[in-house]
Amino acid sequence: MSFLQSLLSDSTYKINKDNPNGSLVLISEGILEWQPKNANLANGPDRLILSCGIHGNETAPIEILDKIVQDINTEKLNASRSSLFIFGHIPAMKAQQRFIDFNLNRLFSGEYSKHLDAIESKRAQEIESACNQFLRGCLNPCHLDLHTAIRSSHHKRFAVFPLQKRKSLTTFEKSLLSSLGIEAVLHANETAKTFSHFSANTYEATSFTLELGKVEPFGKNELQSFQEVTSTLEDLLCGNLIKEKEKLLNYLVVDELIKDHKDYEFLIDENYANFTPLMPGQPIERTIGGERLAKDGESIVFPNKDVPIGQRTGLIVKAIF
Secondary structure: OOHHHHHHOOOOOOOOOOOOOEEEEEEEOOEEEEEEOOOOOOOOOOEEEEEEOOOOOOHHHHHHHHHHHHHHHOOOOOOOOEEEEEEOOHHHHHHOOOOOOOOHHHOOOOHHHHOOOOHHHHHHHHHHHHHHHHOOOOOOEEEEEEEEEOOOEOOOOEEEEOOOOOOOOOHHHHHHHHHOOOOEEEEOOOOOOOHHHHHHHHHOOEEEEEEEEEOOOOOOOOHHHHHHHHHHHHHHHHOOOOOOOOOOEEEEEEEEEEOOOOOOEEOOOOOOOEOOOOOOOOEEEEEOOEEEEOOOOEEEEOOOOOOOOOOEEEEEEEEOO
16 A cells, blocks of 8 residues: 555555665654665755645646655665655545645645634644754755646746745756756745745745646546656655756746636636737736736736635746846
8 A cells, every 4th residue: 555545545554664775754644754774965955855735636746756655665766865755735635626625835834823714724734843843953955845737838847936035046956947847937026825935935945836737636647757757856865966958947927916806807718828928918807906918928827717806816927037
C-alpha cells in the first residue's frame, strides 16, 4: 500500500524501520519527514520541502510525490537531503474537490485565524507548525509547492515567484526551474496568503508555486509526461547537479481581477488558456466601476469566474524580460 492509498483509505502506512539509507517519520497526517544517514548538501539547499495536494483535485503532483515517498521507503531511491513531504488537503483529495470550505492556499501566514469556521484553517496551522519545526535553524531552505491548473496554458508549465526582498532569480533557481520543464516565471507584485509566499518570506526560502499541467482525476494522469519533473526532484533529493536547459520567460503581475458584486461579469471565454495574448481593447470583466479592457501585451493567468464575491477571478500579466 502506498502512502497516498493509506491516506485515502484511512489506513496506517507501513514505514520501513530498517531502511539503511535513513529514517522516514510520520509527523502528522499527510506529513512525512525524511532524514538521511549520509547527508549530501552539494548542489542545492540544506533542507527541502515538497508539497502537493494543497488543492485536493490537483492529482498529478500528489501521484508524483507518492511514488517518490514509496521509492524512498522501499530503498529504491537513496535520498541524501533532509526533506519534508506534505500532502496538503486530505479531505479534498478524498472528495476530488479543490477545497471543502475555503481555499487552503489563501490561509497561510496566519490568515487561518480569520476563518476558524473552515476545516482548512486547522490544516494551514498544522502545515505551518510542521514547517517551523523542520526549518528551525536552517539557513538555506527550499520549498516547491506542486500544483496543476484548472485551465490549459499557453506555456505548458510555469512557476510563480512570490513577492519578497530580492527581485531576481539565482543561477540555481534558473537551473532548477528549467530542468523541471518550466517555461515561464510569473513574478508576483504584492503579498499573498499562499503557501509559497509564506515559506519565501518566513524562512527566506527558495520558494515557488509550480503549475505543472492541467487538473485531472486520480488515475487519469499520464505520469510519463511528467518524467522530467520526477527526475529533477529525484536529483534534488539526492544532491545531484542540476543543469539549466532552456532560458526562462518572465512575466510580471500588473493587475488583479476581483469579483466585486453579485452581478459581476467575467467576459473571457471558458476555453481561454493561461498566458494567451489578449487583443488590445478586448473586454475582460464588468465590475461596479465599469468594463475593463485589455491593454497591449497583456494576458491572463488563473482565470476563474466561479469564486465568491471579494475573491480573485484572474491575474493580468505582462512579459517583462
